[in-house]
Amino acid sequence: MTTGRRVRRSSTASRVASMCVVVAALALCGMPYMVTANVVQQLTSLFIFLILAVMWNALAGYGGMVSVGQQAFIGAGAYGTIFLTQWGMSPYPAVALASVGSAVLAALLSPLVLRLRGGQFAVGTWVVAEVLALLVTFDHDLGGGTGVSLRGLNVYGPDLRRAYTYWITLAFALLLLALVFALLRHRTGAALQAIRDDEDAAASVGVRVRPLKALLFVLAGFGCGAAGALTLANTLFIQPQSIFGVQWTAYMIFMVLVGGLGTFEGPIVGAVLFFTVQYAFADAGAVYLIGLGLVAVAFALFLPRGLWGLVAGRAQVPLLPVGYRLEDSAL
Template sequence: MKGLAPIRPTLVAAAAVLCTGLMIATPWFVPEGNLRLMIEIFAVFAFAQGWNFLAGYVGIMSFGQQLFIGLGAYSLFLASNWTGLNPFLILPLSFVFSAAFAAAITPFVFRLRDAYLAISIWVIAEVVRLFISQRDALGSVSGLPLVATREMARSVVATSTFYYAGALAIVSVFGLYYVSVSRLGLALAAVRDNEGTASAIGINVWWTRFFGFVLGSGFTGLAGAVYYMSVFHVEPGGAFDPNWMVVMLFIVIIGGVGTIEGPIIGTAVYFLFRAWFAGTGNLYLMLLGAAAVLVMLISPSGIWGIVKSRLGIDLLGARRASGLDAPTKKARTAS
């Protein structure tokens, strides 16, 4: 793939334009029922990429990202129900609210490291779930409907939600790519790999991690809002369900953490498993677990890790080529 390096930015940009075009055209030739499934797939994919961004690009392991799925959904539902505003117009608010919440908890959770940090966010998710469950104004345990969408035409709601979900998926692939190859991406990678050395080369480690955490969590919140908008109802037990975390972990680990391609594969595997085995009850969960264990044993870097190392294919990796390798290769073949 090194031969592709100089033209890769063009290819990636072309692929982004193509995917956006396809996304725009999809509602015209895909029935509404299938659109709903695609919305779900895209939203779950966005959850997974949000976690992958934190774990594989920022170096923050959180086991509580369901917190932001729930916060994103609740902030949208409450804002729309209270003000009567069109939820499609105020959707970015769920990003802002989730990001702000993430920013507010960083002074506390960043005092903790590794497993303690991971669990602390999970604990906060449970606290928020219990808080909402006990407040009638917030819908209590039975949750909230999205009132504004009742008067809208079903097809308009489905198409609009689909566009948001499609945008999430495109940002999950190409947005992540452009972040990872940027100056910010280099700073994040340095901090992820070695915080001490990152400080020693002039990177403000705390603010870099802060920015990564806020960005990733805000995105998860936005995806949570889109997901729950498509089902018109949110309740605390579902929105703050730790099982969301299990799904994100499964998709990212089976596909390959720290890669863009991995979670695409992971999401496909997850939904195929669900389509084939969801009727088998507990066996389905055991199969998911077995598949995850199997992949981890064979390749800790996931399915995409195998593809990358065996076939040497790297489509959307953030590798910066030095441009120094060409003369050396020539020298090696000459000698």
């Protein structure tokens, strides 16, 4: 008997894990009927963090675009929802349309910001976020610098509002996970990772660098816009300095670095861990933020693959089949 090598995408473990994900998603749909209102609101926050982590990982982990300005789209989604409700649209349809509007904003900005690379791209996205924050601050119809409330949700009772917000947030989280999963399983996913590793080399073998980067940038704009709109629906009040704040970038970087940059499961692990840490230590104020930064730096220096990268490297079995792997086979 001889042995050979063959390329496989899925395994028994990945098929079982995929079924568990489906079962978990169905179970999560019933949570508003099984837990208290406070838990529902906390779970909604967790799903928002998950969306942000998945979107930043898609940009940086798979596309090599390290953005520190995704709060531009978070704020655009939130204030887009306010704008649409002021024109008479119902709040939840406004959340969906504002998310699409954030994607359109990303598409309009992409010809400019995608000319930049590395640190220039990071700084450029941050400048865009600051400009949008200033524009909102000067607009008194949107509350100016004092903030604004989403009054349209007052027509719902508190428990019903929390349940509806939970369900739409869960739907967005599952949709975005599915889109990233499908993108990575397509040949586009391999092309994006080639761009991440060496943009010039990828272009030299025929990869369409600019359109693929634009696709990923628009997807991240849509996801972050949804996260901003859902944050507004969950808290009912926003201010420019908070919703456009750079702390969102700190949160995203922490979740992705700790969970596992460039892995599909890593951002999920990072979001759960970050949510747990925030729930326990958020009252510490500035010390809490400094601690997050130090932990992120430590992971970047000493455990660059993150927690999930460490586990997957030892197990050698991917739970969700987004890539390919070589394994020995009997011939």
